[in-house]
Amino acid sequence: MYELYYSPSTASLAAHWMLTELGVPFELVLTDTATGAQKSPDYLKLNPSGVVPTLIVDGAPVCEVAAILMLLAERHAEKGLAPAVGAPERAAWLQWMVYLANTVMPAFRAWFYPHEPAGEAASEAAAAVARTRLEGIWDRIDAHLAAQAGPHMLGERLSAVDFLATMLMRWSRNMPKPATAWPNIARYLARMRAMPSLREVHAREGLTDWIDG
Ligand SMILES: N[C@@H](CCC(=O)N[C@@H](CS)C(=O)NCC(=O)O)C(=O)O
Known part of the structure; x- marks a missing residue:
């Protein structure tokens, strides 16, 4: 089960969307940037940059939305959202x-x-x-x-x-x-x-x- 720390309409949306498209189980954890939740001491332990998103993968935080998308594409390679290593694309x-x-x-x-x-x-x-x-x-x-x-x-x-x-x-x-x-x-x-x-x-x-x- 993945956990996505997100805030509506922000950089977390692409990760939220890809998790949904992949059809894998995930939980959303609201980290409302409108209230500054992304700068709380607990959240900073997960994401030292104090930004959303953060994805918890096998108990460990992964930051940077592009990295999250690439990781998800690789972990669920059967869905084809990343060309295989060596493929022309x-x-x-x-x-x-x-x-x-x-x-x-x-x-x-x-x-x-x-x-x-x-x-x-x-x-x-x-x-x-x-x-x-x-x-x-x-x-x-x-x-x-x-x-x-x-x-x-x-x-x-x-x-x-x-x-x-x-x-x-x-x-x-x-x-x-x-x-x-x-x-x-x-x-x-x-x-x-x-x-x-x-x-x-x-x-x-x-x-x-x-x-x-
Ligand atoms: N490099 C980060 C940037 C993420 C980012 O800038 N997130 C914005 C929302 S779109 C944020 O959390 N802003 C709140 C802040 O900077 O305090 C990533 O790719 O994940």
């Missing part, structure tokens, strides 16, 4: 997971927490830079999707990349130019949003916006 899978975690997530962090890069006085400038970065990222992903032979980030295969990418695209929903403004991303998301597992997660987290477009 493996390199693209690794590349997109790391790009989303390394480049896209930090840009969102700067958008949502613009005081972090250089203090309150530079918040406005930091948010403007983050917006420009994110729009460049959507340009790149839109072109990538247009070039795929199938409907997913890795073409025909649904993979952990789609869970992370979709969650991040959702985060742009209240930005001046959300990811849905890019036509290939909009088509991609229409399909991802129809997945019963994502709709179930939205209902369980009490989220009503975005899922119906």
